[in-house]
Amino acid sequence: xxxxxxxxxxxxxxxxxxxxxxxDNDHPRSxxxxxxxxxxxxxxxxxxxxxxxxxxxxxxxxGDHVIDHLVLDTPNMIRTYLxxxxxLPPSMIRIHAFAETERGWIYVxxxxxxxxxxxxxxxxxxxxxxxxECPIPTKExxxxxxxxxxxxxxxxxxxxxLIRHRNICxxxxxxxxxxxxxxxxxILTPTVLKYLLSNLNTKNNPLIILFSLIALExxxxxxxxxxxxxxxxxxxxxxxxxxxxxxIDDPDYDRQQVGFCAQxxxxxxxxxxxxPFSYENVDRKNLNVxxxxxxxxxxxxxSPNGLIARCDSASFESVRCTFQVDEGIWYYEVTIITSGVMxxxxxxxxxxxxxxxxxxxxxDEYSIAYDGCRQLxxxxxxxxxxxxxxxKQGDILGCLLDLVNLKIIxxxxxxxxxxxxxVFQNAVKGFFAGAxxxxxxxxxxxFGREPFKYPPSGINFKCFNDYANPTEEEKIIYPRFxxxxxxxxxxxxxxxxxxxxxNVADIMLLPCRHDGFCFKCANMLELCPMCRxxxxxxxxxxxxxxxxxxxxxxxxxxxxxxxxxxxxxxH
Amino acid sequence: xxxxxxxxxxxxQRLMAEPVPGISAVPDEHNARYFxxxxxxxxxxxxxxxxxxxxxxxxxxxxMSAPKVRFMTKxxxxxxxxxxxxxxxxxxxxxxxxxxxxxxxLSIQALLSAPNPDDPLxxxxxxxxxxxxxxxxxxxxxxxxxxxxx
Numbered sequence: 221x222x223x224x225x226x227x228x229x230x231x232x233x234x235x236x237x238x239x240x241x242x243x244d245n246d247h248p249r250s251x252x253x254x255x256x257x258x259x260x261x262x263x264x265x266x267x268x269x270x271x272x273x274x275x276x277x278x279x280x281x282x283g284d285h286v287i288d289h290l291v292l293d294t295p296n297m298i299r300t301y302l303x304x305x306x307x308l309p310p311s312m313i314r315i316h317a318f319a320e321t322e323r324g325w326i327y328v329x330x331x332x333x334x335x336x337x338x339x340x341x342x343x344x345x346x347x348x349x350x351x352x353e354c355p356i357p358t359k360e361x362x363x364x365x366x367x368x369x370x371x372x373x374x375x376x377x378x379x380x381x382l383i384r385h386r387n388i389c390x391x392x393x394x395x396x397x398x399x400x401x402x403x404x405x406x407i408l409t410p411t412v413l414k415y416l417l418s419n420l421n422t423k424n425n426p427l428i429i430l431f432s433l434i435a436l437e438x439x440x441x442x443x444x445x446x447x448x449x450x451x452x453x454x455x456x457x458x459x460x461x462x463x464x465x466x467x468i469d470d471p472d473y474d475r476q477q478v479g480f481c482a483q484x485x486x487x488x489x490x491x492x493x494x495x496p497f498s499y500e501n502v503d504r505k506n507l508n509v510x511x512x513x514x515x516x517x518x519x520x521x522x523s524p525n526g527l528i529a530r531c532d533s534a535s536f537e538s539v540r541c542t543f544q545v546d547e548g549i550w551y552y553e554v555t556i557i558t559s560g561v562m563x564x565x566x567x568x569x570x571x572x573x574x575x576x577x578x579x580x581x582x583x584d585e586y587s588i589a590y591d592g593c594r595q596l597x598x599x600x601x602x603x604x605x606x607x608x609x610x611x612k613q614g615d616i617l618g619c620l621l622d623l624v625n626l627k628i629i630x631x632x633x634x635x636x637x638x639x640x641x642x643v644f645q646n647a648v649k650g651f652f653a654g655a656x657x658x659x660x661x662x663x664x665x666x667f668g669r670e671p672f673k674y675p676p677s678g679i680n681f682k683c684f685n686d687y688a689n690p691t692e693e694e695k696i697i698y699p700r701f702x703x704x705x706x707x708x709x710x711x712x713x714x715x716x717x718x719x720x721x722x723n724v725a726d727i728m729l730l731p732c733r734h735d736g737f738c739f740k741c742a743n744m745l746e747l748c749p750m751c752r753x754x755x756x757x758x759x760x761x762x763x764x765x766x767x768x769x770x771x772x773x774x775x776x777x778x779x780x781x782x783x784x785x786x787x788x789x790x791h
Numbered sequence: 792x793x794x795x796x797x798x799x800x801x802x803x804q805r806l807m808a809e810p811v812p813g814i815s816a817v818p819d820e821h822n823a824r825y826f827x828x829x830x831x832x833x834x835x836x837x838x839x840x841x842x843x844x845x846x847x848x849x850x851x852x853x854x855m856s857a858p859k860v861r862f863m864t865k866x867x868x869x870x871x872x873x874x875x876x877x878x879x880x881x882x883x884x885x886x887x888x889x890x891x892x893x894x895x896x897l898s899i900q901a902l903l904s905a906p907n908p909d910d911p912l913x914x915x916x917x918x919x920x921x922x923x924x925x926x927x928x929x930x931x932x933x934x935x936x937x938x939x940x941x
Contacts, residue, residue, distance in 0.1 A: 320873065355873040356865050358938055400827065401844035401863055402941065441819070488821065518822040574851065576859075700821045704795075707823065712801050719854055719888045721797035741888070744855055749889035 284327060287318050291328065292335040294350060295342040298561075299594055312350065319354040322361045328354065329365055333387040338379075338427065341560040341593060341610075344390045345659040351394040352534045359406050362395065366407055371415035386427050389419065393435030396442070397534070404442040413452060420460035426474035429464065433481045434532050434660075440489050450490050461486050462495065473557050473613040477662055480530055484521050487699045497699060498524035504695045508688040509543045509667040512652075513697045516540075517575040520657065526697050527665045528557075531657035538573040538580040538656040541667065543688040546649035549622045551681040553666045553673060554655070556592065556615045561658035563598050565589030566621050566628065566643070568650040580656025587654065588643040590630040592617060597630065599642040606637045616673045617663075620681065621651055634674035653684065717741050719749065730757035795823050798854055802892050814896045816847065824849040828860075828896060832939065833904040837931035838866070841939030845875075845899070847892060857886035858895055867927075867934040869908040869917035877902070878912035 290311045301309040308316075319325040332350060336343045357365075369388060392412065396404045416439075419432035440446035453459055461482045468479030487498050502525045510526025519533035531537040554564050563580055567587035573580060582589030582598025589598045592611030596603035611617070611632060618631035626648065627639035655663065666672065668683025675681075717725040717738035727742040728735040732753040737745075742758045803823065806816050813833070819825040828845040832838030844863045850856055860882060862875035870878040881890055881898055911917030920927040 353874070356863065356875055358865055360937075399863060400846070401829070402842070403844075403863070518824055572851065576848070576850065704818070704820065704823050707795055707800055708803060708807075708818075710800060712797055716797070719798065721801045745888070747887070749887040752887065 284331075287315060287328060288331050288335055290315050291331045291350070292337075294346040295336065295340040298342045298346055298349065308353065312353065315350060316354050322358065322364070325354060325357050325361050326365050326368075329391060330368075333369075333384055333391060336383070336387050338383045338386050341558065342658075344386070344431065345560060345661075347387060347390045348394045348534050348659045351391065351398055356399070359403055362399070362403060362407055366409060366412060371411055382425055382428070385419075386425075386431055389416070389428060389431035389435050392416070393431060393438040394534075396435060396438040396445070400441045404439060405444050408439050408445050408448065413449065417452060417456070417460070420464065422460075422463060426467075426472065426478050430474065430478045430481060433461075433464070433478065433485060437481070437485055437489055437532070446489065453490055459492055461490060462492065476557060477530075480521075480523065480528060480662065481532075483524075484530075487524070488701060499696055499698055502696075504692065506669055506685070507695055508669070508686075508690060509541055509653075509684040510690075510695060510697070511539045511665065512542045513703075515542075515569075515652075517573040517580075519575065522697055524697050526695070527667075527669075528662065529655060529657060529665070530662040532660060533575075534659055535575040536578045536580050536656055536658055537575050538654065540567055540569075540571075540652040540654040541665070541684065542690060542694070543652070543667070543684045544569075545621065545623070545651050545684070545687075547623050549620070549624055549679060549681040550651075550684060551618065551620045551672065551676060551679075552653050552668065552684055554617045554619070555664040555666070556611050556613060556617060557662040557664060558660065559593060559610065559612050559615075560661045561591055561593045562655060562661050562663055563589035563591045564617055564655040564663065565598075565619055565630070565653075566651045567654040568647045568652070570647070570650075571654070573656075581654040582656070585646040586643070588628055588640065589654070589656065590617065590619070590637070592632060597637070597640055599640070604640070608632065608635065608637070618672075618674050618676065619653065620676055620679070622679075623648065623651070629676070631674060631676070636676070726761050727758050728761050729753075729755050730759060735761060796853075799823060799849060806892060811893055811896060813900060816892060816896060824853075826892065830896065830900055830903070832935060833900055836904045837928045838868075838903045838935050838939070841866075841935035842941070843903075843939055847895070849892075854888040854891075857882045857890075858892060860895060860899065865934060865938040867916060867931040868903070869906050869911045869913055869920045869927075870902055872913045876912060878910060880910075 293311065294315075297309050297311055315328055319328040328350070332347050336347055340346075371388070392407070395407055399407065416432045416436055419428050422429075436449055440449055453461065464478050464482035465486055466479065467475040468483055470476050470479060483498055486492055486495060504525070507525060511522045511529055513522055513526070516522065516539040517535070517537045519531065519535055520537035520539050521530040521532065522528070522539065523530075526542075529539055556562075563582040565581055565588045567581050567589075571581065571584050571587035579601070580589075581587045582591070583601040585600050587599070590596075591598060592615065594603070595607060595610060596605055598604075616633055618629075618634070618636075620629040620631070622628065626644045627641050628643070629639045630637045653665065653667065655665075657663070668685035672683075712721055715724055717723050717740075718736040719741040720738060723738035723740060725736045725738055727737045727739055729737070729742065729748050732748045732751050734748050734750040737749075739758070739760070742755075745755060747753065748755055800823075803818050810816075813831040815829045816826045819827060826847040828847050830843045830845060832841035832843065842864075843866060846861055846863055848859045850859060860877055862871055862877065864875075865873075866875075872878075877899065879898060879902055881887075881895065906920060908917040908920035916927070919930070
């Protein structure tokens with residue numbers, strides 16, 4: 221299961237703040253792997269014991285040192301806790317309970333800044349996830365915090381200072397996102413803005429630059445901040461983003477990420493007047509398969525050439541490629557740019573991306589994926605463990621889909637894992653390459669445009685790129701705001717279904733006689749959407765069947781599929 | 792993004808063309824399913840004069856399932872908890888696909904005018920609201936002044 225403790229959307233967790241009861245009732249969902257299970261139990265036991273020890277001490281609230289311990293352990297907790305889709309781990313609930321007071325909130329943030337290790341691939345994500353679930357802070361708490369941080373970066377020399385500043389940048393970005401609106405404006409004081417911009421100096425550690433860039437991007441979610449930042453950037457003698465975007469091809473993976481994010485910002489947020497959009501300059505020669513910009517969850521970032529995926533949001537973001545395979549043996553490779561949680565593999569179109577629920581590739585019956593951070597193969601949200609050491613930056617994941625012998629073989633740097641075949645019980649064709657990424661993760665796909673690093677030997681496989689034949693227009697990945705601008709200008713027909721606005725509204729519900737719905741929507745309903753009366757019958761009204769608008773169909777390929785069956789029923 | 796349903800396009804166009812009084816809902820420029828919402832505290836309520844920031848997200852299943860809405864400004868209200876989550880029946884079991892972003896936001900505005908301590912999400916607040924309404928309303932006013940005014 222993917223990991224996303226996202227924004228609500230956690231209505232199902234509405235009583236999660238009452239820590240004690242949850243603490244004693246929480247059990248991770250049993251997995252099919254006994255070893256994993258014992259590992260989980262162990263980690264939960266540690267937390268329970270810490271809590272009991274503390275409780276027996278005195279009837280005091282959580283002690284600061286306990287919080288430090290819990291915060292420090294959060295990245296490991298994320299690695300081992302597999303049940304995020306349904307409930308938060310007890311230790312996180314306790315941290316959130318502690319953060320309910322102003323003092324507690326500030327303490328938790330400072331503890332994160334001090335304690336989250338830089339080398340842990342889940343460290344930055346841990347900060348984002350912890351913050352996302354903490355009670356909303358008051359403006360005063362936030363102001364107190366930022367004034368106490370002493371934001372001067374002149375002395376990032378010791379490793380301790382590096383940790384501190386990396387974490388401050390992650391934290392500022394997370395706060396900006398969490399508090400978008402007036403509070404985000406309040407956080408972006410001249411000092412904070414100056415700090416983040418001066419962090420973009422190329423002499424700094426690339427991780428400091430990276431998370432400063434991301435923080436600026438998140439502050440810009442509030443439009444007033446966006447204007448402020450944009451103005452400041454333009455007033456600088458040289459736009460730092462233009463310098464940093466050149467790092468996109470740097471051999472160092474951290475610098476590469478900086479390059480990606482700088483380019484993304486320039487294309488999507490802080491648009492620079494004289495600079496053409498990156499999509500206008502992409503070399504598309506022999507580029508035949510891309511990540512599909514129309515088949516991706518909403519926060520995933522895709523590079524202009526369609527081969528790099530990156531996630532900087534708190535949700536679990538997914539994408540499929542543009543080319544479908546139905547038979548034969550296929551292989552593609554992925555370069556691991558960040559070593560955190562990503563689930564990479566294969567999925568059919570039936571697999572659903574529920575980014576806010578933490579579900580992605582490998583979390584349903586129509587997909588299978590490998591996550592080399594936790595060393596788990598995922599199918600139907602069940603993990604199967606393979607021990608071989610976690611993946612590292614620059615590792616190559618090989619994904620082999622054998623539809624002749626019905627097996628899938630993942631390999632890391634050429635070392636194959638045992639074949640798996642679970643997914644074939646539910647689908648034997650219609651597969652796409654796909655991936656889901658946790659916060660701050662990035663990877664690069666090679667569908668065969670470049671030579672493979674570890675082509676499976678002795679297997680006669682095909683590569684995606686040799687068989688796809690897209691039009692030039694299909695290869696263009698436009699910045700999202702351009703797509704949305706065009707979409708919002710499009711016009712809609714008048715006689716369309718009031719629910720989906722896609723199809724002709726020609727169904728009346730009985731007995732209530734409410735109408736204005738299409739067949740597809742009416743069929744999904746049990747109660748009338750207008751009066752909530754139970755629907756006994758759905759009858760077609762003749763008037764509306766009349767004419768079909770051709771121009772509309774071009775934009776709506778499903779239109780015919782849905783209207784044909786009912787017409788056949790009628791005649 | 793996956794192809795944007797026309798329903799969302801239509802609602803967005805209408806929200807822009809005919810905004811609801813006292814409410815602003817602007818789609819995110821990168822994510823058409825995410826709306827930045829600002830609701831003015833209704834006149835005569837303890838939230839009067841306050842400006843409340845919310846986020847509204849249309850899930851994949853929308854309109855077959857309800858939008859997800861949450862307050863991002865701190866508010867003292869028996870049906871809104873400290874994470875900003877809202878207890879409102881139409882956002883849960885009483886959702887109907889005939890409801891819209893517009894109607895949801897109107898309902899939230901109405902909830903600010905008429906808190907319902909008998910269906911609480913924030914238990915301590917609801918308790919206070921029932922035991923000592925005058926005091927609760929005063930606290931709500933204080934919070935509005937503290938957190939929801941510029």
